Amino acid sequence: MARIFFWIGIWLSLASAQGDSYMTHEVSLATPYLHEGIDYTARFYTKEQGSLEALEFKKPLFEGFRVEERGIKEGIKEGSYTRYELLYRLYPLQIGELEIPSPVVAVLKRSLESNAFLLTQTQSQRIEYQAKPLRISVKPLPPEAQGITLVGESTIEVRSEREAFAPSTPVGLWVKIRSQGFLEALPEPLFSLPHATLYTKESSYALGVDEEGNAVREFHAHLEVVAKEAVVIPPLVIHFFDPKEARLREARSETIELQPKEGVSQEEPRASASKPLERASLAWGEGMLFFGMGMVWGGFLLFFLLRSVRHTSSSKRSPSSLREFRDAKELLGMMLSSKEKSTRLKEAIEWLEERLYGPLKRPLSQQEIRSYLKEKGIL
Numbered sequence: 001m002a003r004i005f006f007w008i009g010i011w012l013s014l015a016s017a018q019g020d021s022y023m024t025h026e027v028s029l030a031t032p033y034l035h036e037g038i039d040y041t042a043r044f045y046t047k048e049q050g051s052l053e054a055l056e057f058k059k060p061l062f063e064g065f066r067v068e069e070r071g072i073k074e075g076i077k078e079g080s081y082t083r084y085e086l087l088y089r090l091y092p093l094q095i096g097e098l099e100i101p102s103p104v105v106a107v108l109k110r111s112l113e114s115n116a117f118l119l120t121q122t123q124s125q126r127i128e129y130q131a132k133p134l135r136i137s138v139k140p141l142p143p144e145a146q147g148i149t150l151v152g153e154s155t156i157e158v159r160s161e162r163e164a165f166a167p168s169t170p171v172g173l174w175v176k177i178r179s180q181g182f183l184e185a186l187p188e189p190l191f192s193l194p195h196a197t198l199y200t201k202e203s204s205y206a207l208g209v210d211e212e213g214n215a216v217r218e219f220h221a222h223l224e225v226v227a228k229e230a231v232v233i234p235p236l237v238i239h240f241f242d243p244k245e246a247r248l249r250e251a252r253s254e255t256i257e258l259q260p261k262e263g264v265s266q267e268e269p270r271a272s273a274s275k276p277l278e279r280a281s282l283a284w285g286e287g288m289l290f291f292g293m294g295m296v297w298g299g300f301l302l303f304f305l306l307r308s309v310r311h312t313s314s315s316k317r318s319p320s321s322l323r324e325f326r327d328a329k330e331l332l333g334m335m336l337s338s339k340e341k342s343t344r345l346k347e348a349i350e351w352l353e354e355r356l357y358g359p360l361k362r363p364l365s366q367q368e369i370r371s372y373l374k375e376k377g378i379l
Contacts, residue, residue, distance in 0.1 A: 020046065020047035020048055020081075021044070021045065021046040021047070021048055021107070021127075021129060022044075022045055022129065023042070023043070023044050023045075023102065023103075023105055023129040023130050023131045024042070024043045024045070024131050025040070025041065025042040025043065025060075025100070025102055025103065025131050025134060026040075026041055026043075026134070027039065027040050027041075027090070027100065027134060027136060028040075029136070030136055030137065031136065031137045031138075031139055032092055032136065032138060032139070032243075033138070033139050033140075033141055033151050033241065033243050034092060034093075034094075034095055034138055034139065034140055034141055034151070035091055035092065035093070035141075035148075035149050035150070035151040035181060035182060035241075036091070036092070036151040036152060036181065036243050037089055037090070037091050037151070037152055037180055037181055037182060037215065037217075038089075038090050038091075038092075038136075039070075039087070039088075039089060039090075039214075039215055040062075040087070040088040040089070040090050040100065041085055041086070041087055041088075042057070042060070042085065042086040042102070042103045043083055043084065043085050043086075044057075044083070044084045044085075044105045044129060045078070045081045045082070045083055046081065046082055046084075046107075047080055047081055047082075048109065049075075049082040051109055051110050051111065052107050052108065052109060052110070053108040053109070053110050053124060054107065054108040055084065055105065055106070055107045055108075056105070056106045056107075057072065057084075057086045057103055057104075057105055058103055058104040058105070058106065059086075059103060060100060060101045060102060060103040061101055062088070062090060062100065063098075063099075064092060064093055064094040064098045065090040065091060065092055065093060065098070066090070066091040066093055066182060067088055067089070067090060067091075068088065068089040068090075068091075068207050068217075069087075069088060069089075070087035070088055070089055070207065070215065071087055072084070072085065072086055072087070073085040073087070084105070086103055089207060089215045089217075091181070091182045092136070092138040094138060095138050095139070095140045096137070096138060097135060097136075097137055097138075098135070098136050098137075098138055099133050099134070099135050100133060100134040100135070100136065101133045102130040102131040102132065102133060102134075103130065104128050104129070104130045105128065105129045105130070106126060106127070106128045107126070107127050107128075107129070108124055108125070108126055109124065109125045109126075109127055110122060110123070110124055110125075111123050111124075111125060141241055142246065142247075142248075144247075144248050145241040145247075145248045148239060148240065148241045148248065149181075149182065149184065150179060150181040150182070150183060150184075150238065150239070150240040150241070151181040151182075151240065151241045151243060152179055152180030152181030152240065152241075152242075152243065153179070153180050153240075153242060153244070154177065154178065154179035154180070154181065154183075154238060154240040154251045155177070155178050155179075155251055156175075156176070156177050156236050156237075156238065156251045156252065156253040157175070157176045157177075157253060158173065158174070158175050158176075158233065158236055158253040158254070158256065159173070159174050159256075160172070160173055160174075160233070160256050160258065161173070161174075163256075163257065163258060163259060164258075164259050164260070164261045165227075165258055165259075165260060165261065166260070166261055167227070167228045167229070167260050168226060168227070168228055169226070170199075170224040170225065170226050171224065171225045171226075171227075171258055172201075172222065172223070172224055173221075173222070173223040173224070173225060173233065173256075174220075174221070174222055174223075175190060175219070175220070175221040175222075175223065175236065175253075176218065176219070176220055177218065177219040177236075177238065177251075178208075178210070178216050178217075178218050178219075179216060179217055179218075179240065180210075180214060180215070180216050180217075181217070181240060181241075182217060183205065183217040183218075183219055185205075186219060186238075188200065190221065190223070190236060191223075191233060191234060191236065192234070193225065193227075193231060193233070195227060195228075195229060195231065196225050196226060196227035196231045197225070197226045197227070198223060198224070198225055199223065199224045199225075199226070200221060200222075200223055201222040201223060201224055202221070202222050203219070203220065203221040203222070204219070204220050204221075205217065205218070205219050206218050206220070225258065227258065228260075229260060230257065230258065230259050230260060231257070231258040232255060232256070232257050232258075233255065233256035233257075233258065234255060235252045235253050235254065235255055236252070236253040237250055237251070237252045237253075238250065238251050
């Protein structure tokens, strides 16, 4: 029997509906197969958005269904109405007639009323809206699909991080399964790899939407494979019943071959494991080299600093001994009082020029020596 696809809309307002507000609900399939996913939508329409203080959906009782919530959409403009939607994904668990009662929408409506004294007061009124129940007819699966709980188009995608790997180096695998049916927990491990180790890093199930806007259930997994030799990841296979074609089908991923890198032996893990030590040793050697160079340059710097300090010190406190200080003072006295340049005067000048340096690191002139010694109280 050919399958008919249509949306059933129950556009009936409650007998007690008031004003410009009403409630509807609908399902995507009237005659689904057992375990086949159907979309359920409840809608509340109102023109009185400005007078509503609160709005609350009361979930209907879905007896005989596996239920997944898809959320609530609020404040959707449709002409002069504002629309609210309550969304579910339903999977029938029983064959035959099933009833879906209407959800209830409770609103708190604000209104203005005049009392006996002609004074206007604000009143709040609670009103409930609902629609008539829905009925669907659930069909059994054909004999060849007995025991199958996955009903709906399904696909599998498995991809690897890379095709070549170093022995014992983890290779990432990503698995994505998408189905319009209820995808239950998959067996662990997903693959049987006799010559490799398989780790599951993370896995999750989620309800999404496919390219055509249909609700789909998705499974995502991140795995890691560790091996020392070539590994063949076999196809991942799941069986499902296709309601469009009314037959049993299978979804199969492609075979993936992982090969060790050429020229890399199985001893590489040790080498790679020791690389941190090698890097540490190299870093230590480089550190010692820079330390030695720093010590050499530091020595030179210290030498020049000490020399500068010695020269500056000597320039600040005159010659290094009292005897030399007295000789220098006498010689300089002779230099200032005598017009003749004696041998001792020449020696004194050379001695002072050799020891006294100015800020520019150059020998001082006689005039600078006189000024310097006057400043220091020597003359």
